[in-house]
Amino acid sequence: xxHPPNEVIALMLRHRSIxxxxxxxxxxxxxxxxxxxxxAASTSSFLQAxxxxxxxxxxxxxxxxxxxNNAHVAEAPLFLVFLADLRRLSAAAARHGVAAxxxxxxxxxxxxxxxxLAAENAxxxxxxxxxxxxxxGGLRNAVDAVSERLGxxxxxxxxxxxxxxxxxxxxxxxxxxxxxxxxxxxxxxIGRDAGLSAYDxxxxxxxxxxxxxxxxxxxxxxxxxxxxxPRRAHMAAYLRARGFLRDQATVxxxxxxx
Numbered sequence: 001x002x003h004p005p006n007e008v009i010a011l012m013l014r015h016r017s018i019x020x021x022x023x024x025x026x027x028x029x030x031x032x033x034x035x036x037x038x039x040a041a042s043t044s045s046f047l048q049a050x051x052x053x054x055x056x057x058x059x060x061x062x063x064x065x066x067x068x069n070n071a072h073v074a075e076a077p078l079f080l081v082f083l084a085d086l087r088r089l090s091a092a093a094a095r096h097g098v099a100a101x102x103x104x105x106x107x108x109x110x111x112x113x114x115x116x117l118a119a120e121n122a123x124x125x126x127x128x129x130x131x132x133x134x135x136x137g138g139l140r141n142a143v144d145a146v147s148e149r150l151g152x153x154x155x156x157x158x159x160x161x162x163x164x165x166x167x168x169x170x171x172x173x174x175x176x177x178x179x180x181x182x183x184x185x186x187x188x189x190i191g192r193d194a195g196l197s198a199y200d201x202x203x204x205x206x207x208x209x210x211x212x213x214x215x216x217x218x219x220x221x222x223x224x225x226x227x228x229x230p231r232r233a234h235m236a237a238y239l240r241a242r243g244f245l246r247d248q249a250t251v252x253x254x255x256x257x258x
Contacts, residue, residue, distance in 0.1 A: 011128055016173045018132025019072040021165035025056075026078040030129050034080075034164070037125035041117040049107075050115035051085040052122075053150055054078060060149070067145050068138030068161065076163035081139065081146075082119050084111035086243070087155035102155060103246035108239070115159050123162065132167035135160055140232050147242070155243040172210065175202050177219070196220055 004010035035052065043049070055061055056078055064081075065073035073079055086102035093100035101107070123133045139146050139158045146158050181195040200218035207215040239245045 008124075012124060014173060015123070015127065016132075016171050017134040018163070018165075018167045018169060018171075019134055020168040021072065021076045021132065021163070022168045023077065024166045026131065026164055030126075030131075031078065033129065034122050034125045038118040038122035041114075041121040043114045043117070044110045047089060047110060048114060049085055049089060049111035050118055051083045051088070051156065052118070053081040053083065055081060063149060064139065064146065064161070067142040067149070068136050069141060070134075070136050070138045070163075072134060072163055073136060073161065076134075076165040078164040079136075080119075080122065080162045080164060081150065082115040082159050082162065083152065083156050084108060084115055084159055084244075085156045086111055087153050090155060103243060105245050105247055108244045112159060119160070119162060126164050130166065131164050134163045136163065140235060143232075143235065143238050157239065157242055157244065172206070175199075175206055 004013060031054065035054075038052065039048075055064065058074070061076070061079050062074040064079065065071055086100075086107055089102050089107075090100045119135070123135075126133050137160045139161050143158060147156075150158065152158070178195045178199055181192050181199065184192060196219065200220055203219045203222075204216060207217045236245065
């Protein structure tokens with residue numbers, strides 16, 4: 001691959017997940033830059049349908065580490081929780097006498113995308129300041145308990161977290177799928193799956209090098225193990241109970257035989 005044309009692209013290509021952190025606190029000024037960068041992300045219809053909770057309290061980080069089954073949540077000096085927040089939209093519309101239709105699947109998708117875009121901006125900003133980050137989807141393992149611990153009202157739900165801190169490790173970036181596998185032109189091309197075989201060997205070599213030969217894994221093998229059983233099947237009922245996805249409950253099944 002040719003040399004990156006600028007430092008922004010070079011920074012993004014150096015991304016890796018950090019799971020060991022030094023205890024140095026993240027100064028308030030750096031937190032502000034990270035959050036302001038998050039807010040600068042694109043947002044659907046200017047709704048800004050997300051909220052971020054910063055967790056620095058060591059006891060709370062330890063609780064969230066246990067609930068998410070990610071020990072480094074307790075180790076990182078700053079933990080950011082990204083929430084889909086439709087409650088604020090309801091409150092905003094109510095000021096104009098309008099009942100906002102935020103119970104729809106589309107509204108939840110909008111909030112999820114908004115939060116993800118903001119989080120990636122935050123990640124790039126943090127890394128530009130010399131911090132390491134790691135996304136934590138494990139908050140959804142015990143989403144009810146996490147919601148209660150964070151005092152979340154209805155129409156607000158945790159999507160994922162992000163650990164932030166000075167790295168205490170220096171892992172190599174994981175090799176991504178070959179570009180021709182993920183980038184198709186004009187229409188979807190199933191034939192691009194042929195590239196998975198070569199990529200499996202790249203991933204196998206990566207894990208061998210990273211673990212000194214103790215781990216042998218391939219991309220397709222990881223996918224198979226990860227998705228052999230449904231994951232977090234409790235999420236659909238939880239989201240409906242919290243005021244999300246309720247439009248799905250009104251969809252009638254077609255008559256049998258049609």
